[in-house]
Amino acid sequence: MRSVKKRIPPNQAVTDKFPILHVGPVPQFDPRNWDFSAAGLVKNPLTLTWDGFLKLPKISSTSDFHCVTGWSRLDNEWEGVLFKTIHSMVKPLSNAKYVTVVAERDYTTSLPIEELMNDDVLLAYKFNGSELKPEHGGPLRLVVPNKYAYKSAKWVRKLVFTERQELGYWEVRGYSNTADPRKEERYS
Ligand SMILES: Nc1nc2c(c(=O)[nH]1)N[C@H]1C(S)=C(S)[C@@H](COP(=O)(O)O)O[C@H]1N2
Numbered sequence: 001m002r003s004v005k006k007r008i009p010p011n012q013a014v015t016d017k018f019p020i021l022h023v024g025p026v027p028q029f030d031p032r033n034w035d036f037s038a039a040g041l042v043k044n045p046l047t048l049t050w051d052g053f054l055k056l057p058k059i060s061s062t063s064d065f066h067c068v069t070g071w072s073r074l075d076n077e078w079e080g081v082l083f084k085t086i087h088s089m090v091k092p093l094s095n096a097k098y099v100t101v102v103a104e105r106d107y108t109t110s111l112p113i114e115e116l117m118n119d120d121v122l123l124a125y126k127f128n129g130s131e132l133k134p135e136h137g138g139p140l141r142l143v144v145p146n147k148y149a150y151k152s153a154k155w156v157r158k159l160v161f162t163e164r165q166e167l168g169y170w171e172v173r174g175y176s177n178t179a180d181p182r183k184e185e186r187y188s
Pocket residue numbers: 018019020021022023066067068103104107135136137149150151152153154155
């Protein structure tokens with residue numbers, strides 16, 4: 001394992017707390033009318049109920065979390081479904097290069113498919129052994145440890161596979177689209 005110091009990106013401060021950061025109110029979750037879908041440039045579009053989502057193969061992954069405002073939280077244990085698993089189910093077409101991640105109330109972010117294929121990128125419904133709390137994105141959030149946390153969308157409902165990258169909520173507001181904490185890519 002890398003030493004703790006080397007795991008902390010430039011100008012980030014470690015916190016043991018888990019700050020809560022988002023725009024707008026925390027959405028209500030009702031498993032009876034929640035669904036998850038994957039669509040766009042794919043061979044097999046997919047829609048799942050909450051129960052259906054929970055039946056997908058799951059994994060757990062421990063990773064660090066870096067917010068662009070300067071805090072980092074280390075060793076977070078997430079449990080959920082790898083992006084890779086969804087990718088293999090929907091079979092993206094050859095021209096699909098990006099995914100727009102759509103959350104409740106139209107919060108969006110986007111990433112190249114290649115970066116989502118990492119073994120630490122998942123749609124998480126558990127955090128440190130417990131159900132993911134609504135204020136942290138429950139029932140389902142994306143976790144992309146190698147990017148500033150605005151790429152880790154909370155309350156995810158849909159993945160749209162695209163040929164060109166659509167800029168997300170913070171990315172159109174001046175935050176970096178590549179968002180690599182190690183290169184300190186905070187603003188565009
Ligand atoms: N849907 C949604 N997801 C979001 C945000 C948001 O405003 N809306 N904020 C992002 C930012 S900037 C951060 S730092 C993390 C914070 O996650 P946390 O509240 O669980 O710490 O969520 C990210 N995901």
